[in-house]
Amino acid sequence: MLLIDVVRVSEAVTRTSARLGKIGHLAELLGRVGPDEAEIAISYLSGELPQRQVGVGWRTLEDLPQPKLAATATLTGVDALLSRIKAVSGPGSQSARKALVAELFAGLTSQEQQFIRRLLHGELRQGALDGVMIEAVAKASGAPSADVRRALTLRGWLPAVGAGALAGGVEALHAFRLEVGRAVSPMLAGSAPNVAAALEKAGAPAALEWKLDGVRVQAHRSGSEVRVFTRTLDDITPQVPEVVEALLEMPSADLVLDGEVLALRPDGRPHPFQVTASRVSSKLNVAQLREQTPLSVFFFDALRADGEDLLDLPYTRRQEALTGAVPHGLLTPRLITGDVAEAEKFFTDVVKAGHEGLVVKSLVSPYAAGRRGAGWIKVKPRHTLDLVVLAAEWGHGRREGKLSNLHLGARDPEGGFVMLGKTFKGLTDELLAWQTERFLELAEGPTDEWTVTLRPELVVEIAFDGVQRSPRYPGGMALRFARVLRYRPDKRVEDADTVETVRSLML
DNA sequence: TTCCGACAGTGGGGTCGCAAT
């Protein structure tokens, strides 16, 4: 199959707004793709590369050769070249990689170049990713989408599942099973503004578990072999020997556990997330680093224990298996209640202990991996500040032509403002239109291709999760997960919060 | 007919490893 066939379908998908229409276009192509090309086609049309990443980003794609006029590139040819690009390493690799990228793009028409460029950026923007492709695979293979979804949960990679379904139908899908040592798509949580709302969503009584601010881990043990995976199914086993040792000390030799690693201080309170992230992502000198910053692991679910698959069992049954397999000290603190007051006290306690909040879990839901179902609901405290808009950046994609990303500043009592970060979240289309117009009236000072500097006159109420140390911003601090709540036309700039107020929140 | 769950899109800060400077 030619690349252009896939590109044409992607363009049709982009033009179609109805999801069922998108599914139809995708399924049509899956119906005529060859068995050796199915994985590549499914991968491209769900917005990812079979290689996952190949070491090519926006900088490498800045200047590219002239496009060809005739579309002759094959899917397998492009895929093979991308694999070669990924394999490049060592001194001189940047120019070698660039040369291969040039070779790749010289063989593509401008239409194809656009497509591959967006794929490499991870921004296909055709309105269809895994969720839509699952339905397309179901339609093209004649299998129920629930079976496709289930196989994806267990296999963790849709192109393999889709190719299997196209070749072998429902039977092939049923052949995908939980394999110890191969990562399962993790179950994700939705969110609620407060504990009462979370209980309502999950159904009371529910289980309330501490939400620890670390890195999600899925730990597999088969005999003396242990593997640890992240939320995106990357293998981080060498970086977390503490988790490996914990698994090996457990009595059961056949385990798949879900949990969180984080760095705790000697007094038991958590380090800032940055400390945990630094430790977990360091691959060099792990032995030394663990002396200075040991990791702790806490498990909250069991997908397999003592040779039994548990994914389809309700929460309470999985918890029985978990508490039977894992030492008490490695269990995530938990309370089962339907009482709102009791739940709120538990929430207050966990926040006082320095942790992130709670995850409220339905007692009956199975391990529904890979989707943010109603089974798990997270609740975190929310801080707010009144800040001043210092500048704004032009948006991309559906925000093209709109000033979107706000630069936020706190008032400096000595005069002026201190930038604390940016945000684009929380804006409705109406607000985007309004602020674009208003910002252009306030434009003043340096303006480049992306950024418009403003007279500091607008006060905006910002919600955020916390203040963290920043090597980037002048005040040495930045807001974590900042989002717009509302503009405050009733407030003058002199009423905005000060740098001191922000600093007092950092601790 | 209305409601709501699931999805895609739009980007945020921080940190690491690696290659180039």
Added chain:
DNA sequence: ATTGCGACCCCACTATCGGAA
């Protein structure tokens, strides 16, 4: 030694479609 790039940890929110109620 420092800088730039790519990758990946953490992530919130809105618009939209289409099935459920």
